[in-house]
Amino acid sequence: MSEIRRDPVHDYRPGPLSEAPLEPGERVLARFEPDARRYWSDHAILAVLGAVLVSTALFWLGKPGQVTLAACAVVLGMMARGAYFRSEAFARRWQLTDRRLIGPQGRQVMLLEIAAVRALMGDVQIVTKSGGKHLIRHLKEAAPAITLIERARTARQTLIH
Structure with a gap:
């Protein structure tokens, strides 16, 4: 007889409890939260x-x-x-660290894996080198977030190479 497994979508927890924890020595550079x-x-x-x-x-x-x-x-x-x-929507936030972007529901994107950061109808879309897409929604302004993410990615590339 087959086993019925719980779908992980039922484990959704909004807010900071759903975020991946910071690694030792990792610094938060910015937080991106929705604007009412x-x-x-x-x-x-x-x-x-x-x-x-x-x-x-x-x-x-x-x-x-x-x-x-x-x-x-x-x-x-x-x-x-x-x-x-x-x-x-207001329980979802993204954190930019010196190593990665940490999003809701355990999402994370390493800075060196980011292929593109662009405005998408006022939101910020992150595209990874593997083709994964993430959306930071309802920001007051997309341009400052894009600048911060690109600056952190460049700093990380410089540090590694």
């Missing part, structure tokens, strides 16, 4: 885009009388989504 204003503006943008898409689809289907109700439903739905996931 940015979180809600991201949801507002998604609500507007969703309302436009639904309205366009309803006009195309010949049901213009349902546009107002559908647009309101999309906006309310995005507001509810934002309220429901807010605590989870």
Whole structure:
């Protein structure tokens, strides 16, 4: 008889408890945490885009009388989504150390494994040399985070070589 194993997704713990611990001598250079204003503006943008898409689809289907109700439903739905996931989104943070990026849920990216750091619709996307992708979301500004990560990566390369 086969054994039923617990899916690791059920072990999710938001917040600092889910982060990998620091190694001896490792220094934290910066912490990247979500910004409340940015979180809600991201949801507002998604609500507007969703309302436009639904309205366009309803006009195309010949049901213009349902546009107002559908647009309101999309906006309310995005507001509810934002309220429901807010605590989870704000429990996620990334730490930049002199050796790696430490993320939520045990994620970590060694600085020397980073192939690219770029802004992706205002968030920061980290791409590793193996093709792995990580997203630091809802930052107040992406550019300062990108600069700090690239500077730490360069310092680590200089130290190793």
